[in-house]
Amino acid sequence: MLDAQPAPLVQVQDLKMHFPIYSGLFRRHTGDVKAVDGVSFDILAGQTLGLVGESGCGKSTVGRAMLRLYEPTAGRVVIDGDDVATLSPEALRKKRPTMQMVFQDPQASLNPRMTLADIVSEPLDEHTNWTRDQKLERVYDLMDQVGLNRRFVNRFPHEFSGGQRQRIGIARALALKPRFIVCDEPIAALDVSIQAQVVNLLEDLQEKLGLTYLFISHDLSMVRHLAQRVAVMYLGRIAELSPSKDLYARPLHPYAEALLSAVNEPDPVLAAQRKRIILKGDVPSPANPPRGCNFCTRCPRVMDICQTVKPDLVEVEPGRLVACHLYTAAGSTGTSEASEHKKHERIQQGETR
Ligand code: SF4
Numbered sequence: 168m169l170d171a172q173p174a175p176l177v178q179v180q181d182l183k184m185h186f187p188i189y190s191g192l193f194r195r196h197t198g199d200v201k202a203v204d205g206v207s208f209d210i211l212a213g214q215t216l217g218l219v220g221e222s223g224c225g226k227s228t229v230g231r232a233m234l235r236l237y238e239p240t241a242g243r244v245v246i247d248g249d250d251v252a253t254l255s256p257e258a259l260r261k262k263r264p265t266m267q268m269v270f271q272d273p274q275a276s277l278n279p280r281m282t283l284a285d286i287v288s289e290p291l292d293e294h295t296n297w298t299r300d301q302k303l304e305r306v307y308d309l310m311d312q313v314g315l316n317r318r319f320v321n322r323f324p325h326e327f328s329g330g331q332r333q334r335i336g337i338a339r340a341l342a343l344k345p346r347f348i349v350c351d352e353p354i355a356a357l358d359v360s361i362q363a364q365v366v367n368l369l370e371d372l373q374e375k376l377g378l379t380y381l382f383i384s385h386d387l388s389m390v391r392h393l394a395q396r397v398a399v400m401y402l403g404r405i406a407e408l409s410p411s412k413d414l415y416a417r418p419l420h421p422y423a424e425a426l427l428s429a430v431n432e433p434d435p436v437l438a439a440q441r442k443r444i445i446l447k448g449d450v451p452s453p454a455n456p457p458r459g460c461n462f463c464t465r466c467p468r469v470m471d472i473c474q475t476v477k478p479d480l481v482e483v484e485p486g487r488l489v490a491c492h493l494y495t496a497a498g499s500t501g502t503s504e505a506s507e508h509k510k511h512e513r514i515q516q517g518e519t520r
Contacts, residue, residue: 182243201454210379225402247265460490
């Protein structure tokens with residue numbers, strides 16, 4: 168009998184988040200910043216999807232649009248059976264407890280005038296009619312879960328270290344027993360020595376509470392450790408979506424390949440094969456992305472077709488999706504470079520098997 172695969176808890180389909188540009192004397196709508204431009208992925212229940220890419224690629228906007236902190240321009244975001252993108256305000260308020268966010272900067276996301284007890288019980292004030300004692304009991308329980316001493320319950324955010332403040336942010340996110348959490352660069356603002364502790368805490372909580380995470384980060388090494396699958400974003404679109412171990416061992420998309428070439432490889436055999444790829448040029452503006460492939464202005468393998476036709480994200484190997492003409496029939500017709508590349512990939516796979 169086949170192993171039962173967990174069902175997707177989260178399904179994102181063709182999510183777009185465009186911010187309008189107004190200019191001129193009459194503030195006319197003259198264009199859009201296409202921060203997220205047609206992103207699709209699933210996250211299986213109890214698993215972590217890593218979302219990586221350079222800053223400004225739209226990864227944080229994806230997380231915010233998914234939780235309706237921004238109003239998505241288009242697309243579906245089904246979380247535990249409900250399309251969050253189209254819920255009415257009242258239905259969205261009822262849905263909020265099941266989906267939460269852990270923010271990057273715990274200093275900025277915690278009200279400096281509120282005590283730990285007030286901060287962590289704030290969602291309980293909004294969504295329950297519990298008594299004061301019931302709420303305090305829940306706060307203590309959450310403090311135990313995130314490793315904060317109960318004696319600190321009446322302290323203010325400035326009396327905690329950065330790592331402790333992030334634990335408060337995690338406790339607040341857990342207060343209403345969510346099923347899905349967007350972790351938006353949750354360790355980026357912390358000292359390196361503290362980062363691993365917070366990541367371990369997130370992992371332990373996931374295991375204990377069956378949580379599903381979208382883990383947004385530019386730290387590729389940390390994502391490798393945490394996520395079962397990883398989506399690489401470039402200029403508002405997904406370039407590659409692969410199981411973590413496959414992506415790190417053999418990235419397929421030229422952008423993913425360049426990004427990962429800068430990551431330390433613990434496997435000495437793979438490290439010896441890897442060579443650093445330095446990309447030339449700057450990332451184009453999301454207000455004026457290239458007509459064809461978003462990466463065509465910097466891609467070391469660019470072909471004619473890349474300048475005019477946007478590649479779709481398609482499955483090119485079991486479980487591996489890539490948006491690149493090197494892997495599609497359109498790219499291989501008439502371009503010997505594409506078929507050469509595929510041949511090279513096949514040879515590499517054969518050699519490393
Ligand atoms: Fe490079 Fe073309 Fe592939 Fe885009 S579609 S990543 S430009 S080869």
